[in-house]
Amino acid sequence: MPIVERSLVEVDRTDQLELEGIDVSGDWNTFLRSRVSVDLDTKIADWVKGHPQGDTISRCWQCGTCTAGCCMHTDFGLEEFNPRYFIYLAQVGYEDELKRYANTVWRCVSCNKCVERCPKGVKVEEVVHTIGSYLTSSGLAPESPADRFDRAYTDNLLERGILDEANLFRTYERMEGRKTPTRELLRMGLALLRSGRLHTGPLAHRTRGWSRMRSVLKAQLAEDARRMGSTSSSPSPARGDRR
Numbered sequence: 001m002p003i004v005e006r007s008l009v010e011v012d013r014t015d016q017l018e019l020e021g022i023d024v025s026g027d028w029n030t031f032l033r034s035r036v037s038v039d040l041d042t043k044i045a046d047w048v049k050g051h052p053q054g055d056t057i058s059r060c061w062q063c064g065t066c067t068a069g070c071c072m073h074t075d076f077g078l079e080e081f082n083p084r085y086f087i088y089l090a091q092v093g094y095e096d097e098l099k100r101y102a103n104t105v106w107r108c109v110s111c112n113k114c115v116e117r118c119p120k121g122v123k124v125e126e127v128v129h130t131i132g133s134y135l136t137s138s139g140l141a142p143e144s145p146a147d148r149f150d151r152a153y154t155d156n157l158l159e160r161g162i163l164d165e166a167n168l169f170r171t172y173e174r175m176e177g178r179k180t181p182t183r184e185l186l187r188m189g190l191a192l193l194r195s196g197r198l199h200t201g202p203l204a205h206r207t208r209g210w211s212r213m214r215s216v217l218k219a220q221l222a223e224d225a226r227r228m229g230s231t232s233s234s235p236s237p238a239r240g241d242r243r
């Protein structure tokens with residue numbers, strides 16, 4: 001991995017220097033020059049910083065406290081889930097390496113231990129999710145099951161202003177190409193009916209005045225999608241993130 005800290009590789013020239021009888025004159029630190037990356041691509045970091053959830057990425061100094069306390073990395077043994085490394089790759093612009101983790105980056109369970117322990121105040125959980133959003137919006141990552149569920153959830157909520165759990169479940173099943181056994185469907189339906197959360201079919205109702213609110217939300221989602229699309233091809237900062 002190249003060294004990106006310039007102060008570590010500046011040449012120190014010493015003339016007529018003798019140490020314990022040994023001539024040590026000459027150039028020092030030049031043996032590191034081949035490991036230096038001098039032309040960093042800040043496109044990813046600029047994109048992440050341009051979104052409210054990712055604006056603390058520049059505070060990270062790569063201490064590794066986040067990864068050391070990450071439950072996914074330590075408790076669950078998912079060693080490839082490394083928040084420190086994800087942030088590092090975004091900071092220095094190693095897009096090819098970062099896209100190798102396009103699916104892993106979404107394994108965060110939002111426990112926020114990393115945020116609580118970060119000595120620099122980096123909102124690690126939000127930054128990592130924003131990095132994942134960059135990969136998705138740039139076409140570097142396939143749509144994940146979580147992305148499809150988000151889409152189904154949003155469309156369902158926009159319909160009446162209240163979730164239709166049964167319809168959401170059916171829609172997501174079609175998206176994933178699977179079918180739950182009838183007995184299991186009846187069991188879940190009965191549980192929803194008893195809890196008073198079965199708002200579907202003849203039991204459906206709408207949020208009062210929802211038609212006006214829906215048009216506002218649809219316009220905002222369209223604007224967010226436009227901004228996400230423009231920032232995926234340009235490093236200029238922009239606000240708005242669907243996550």
